Amino acid sequence: MRIGVITFPGSLDDRDAARAITIAGAEPVALWHGDHDLHDVDAVVLPGGFSYGDYLRAGAIASHAPIMAEVIEAAGRGIPVLGICNGFQMLAEARLLPGAHTRNAHQQFIRRDQRLIVENATTAWTNEFAAGEEIVIPLKNADGRFVADDETITRIEGNGQVVFRYAGLNPNGSMNDIAGISNERGNVVGLMPHPEHATEPGFGPDMPDAMRSGTDGLRFFTSAMASLIARA
Numbered sequence: 341m342r343i344g345v346i347t348f349p350g351s352l353d354d355r356d357a358a359r360a361i362t363i364a365g366a367e368p369v370a371l372w373h374g375d376h377d378l379h380d381v382d383a384v385v386l387p388g389g390f391s392y393g394d395y396l397r398a399g400a401i402a403s404h405a406p407i408m409a410e411v412i413e414a415a416g417r418g419i420p421v422l423g424i425c426n427g428f429q430m431l432a433e434a435r436l437l438p439g440a441h442t443r444n445a446h447q448q449f450i451r452r453d454q455r456l457i458v459e460n461a462t463t464a465w466t467n468e469f470a471a472g473e474e475i476v477i478p479l480k481n482a483d484g485r486f487v488a489d490d491e492t493i494t495r496i497e498g499n500g501q502v503v504f505r506y507a508g509l510n511p512n513g514s515m516n517d518i519a520g521i522s523n524e525r526g527n528v529v530g531l532m533p534h535p536e537h538a539t540e541p542g543f544g545p546d547m548p549d550a551m552r553s554g555t556d557g558l559r560f561f562t563s564a565m566a567s568l569i570a571r572a
Contacts, residue, residue: 341366341367341382341383341565341568342366342367342368342369342379342380342381342382343361343366343368343369343381343382343383343384343561344368344369344370344371344378344381344383344384344385345357345358345361345368345369345370345371345384345385345387346372346373346384346385346386346387346407346411347370347371347372347373347387348373348389348391348392348402349373349391350389350390350391350392350394350426351387351388351391352387352389352390353387353388353389353424353425353534353536353537354370354387354389356387356537357385357387357424357536358370359536359539360536360539360540360558360560360561361385363539363540363558363561364558364562364565366382366561366565369381371384372407373391373405373406373407374405374406374407375406375407375410376406376407376410377407377410378410378411378414381419382419382568383419383420383421383422383564383568384414384419384420384421384422385421385422385423385424385427386421386422386423386424386426386427386428386430386431387424387425387426387427387536388424388426388427388480388534389425389426390426391426391430394426394482394483397429397433397441397483398426398429398441398482398483399426399427399428399430399431399432399433399441400429400433402426402430402433403430403433403434408430408434411436412434412436415436415527415528418525418527418571419527420464420465420527420528420529420564420567421527421528421529422465422528422529422530422560422564423436423437423529423530424530424531424533424535424536425481425484425531425532425533425534427530428441428520428530428532429441431528431530432530436523437521437522437523437528437530438495438496438501438521439486439487439488439492439496439518439521440486440487440488441484441485441486441487441532442483442485442487443483443485444481444482444483444484444485444511444512444513445485445512445513446512446513450479450480450481450482450484450511450512451478451479451480452480453476453477453478453479453546453554454476454478454479454506454509454511454519454533455474455475455506455507455508455509456474456475456476456477456504456506456507456519456520456533457472457473457474457504457506457507458470458471458472458473458474458475458503458504459471459502459503459504459505460500460501460502460503460522460526461473462500462526463503463522463526463527463529463563464526464529464563464564464567465503465529465560465563465564465567466503466529466559466560466563467563467566467567468559468562468563468566469563474507476545476547476554476556477531477533477534477535477537477538477556477557478533478534478537478538478544478545479532479533479534481532484511484512484514484532485512485513485514486512486514486515486518486521486532487514487515488515493515496521497516499524501521501522501523501524502516502518502520502521503520503521503522503529503531504518504519504520504531504533505517505518506518506519512532514532519531519532519533520532520533534557535556535557535558535560536557538555538556538557538558539555539557539558539561540555540558541555544556544557
């Protein structure tokens with residue numbers, strides 16, 4: 341299976357995402373923001389970083405990059421698409437996901453190992469989790485506060501589109517403690533924490549049994565592979 345990772349000017353975590361894909365057992369494919377070709381990948385990851393320096397709004401300029409037209413078309417066909425942090429912001433700006441992102445409520449950049457509750461374990465990127473499960477994924481953002489109007493919040497809550505909530509602490513003031521959401525179809529998922537940083541023992545978040553041992557993020561990528569197998 342081939343999972344594309346798109347690099348934008350200012351991407352920071354594209355290589356980390358590619359390594360996570362390799363660890364999961366798939367083939368990472370490097371994609372470039374200026375291209376008009378997804379090279380027949382089976383899924384797409386929009387990685388974290390500060391695309392175009394987060395000028396205008398985080399993810400706003402990147403959402404108009406040439407390759408995003410291909411991502412939008414692929415998402416419409418049901419191809420799994422994952423947006424991580426800045427990638428989540430791109431998906432919202434491209435209207436592949438509802439809502440928007442503003443500065444953290446405390447107006448500061450935050451970096452922490454974040455506890456999350458899995459709310460929806462049926463999406464293309466979460467089917468190897470269990471609903472209600474608590475996981476730990478690293479978080480790092482300055483514009484991570486998820487916001488939406490009341491009608492949108494009611495709709496995504498009612499549709500089961502909230503995929504993750506912050507547990508224990510809401511680090512950025514996101515409405516309803518929302519850490520990640522999906523589209524109605526469930527093939528497009530965006531979240532602020534970084535699963536690609538929790539895929540390899542010795543390099544993940546601290547866990548009760550051992551330091552740096554957390555690998556909860558690996559199941560995002562194996563979930564996508566399982567989803568693709570089920571579609572085949």
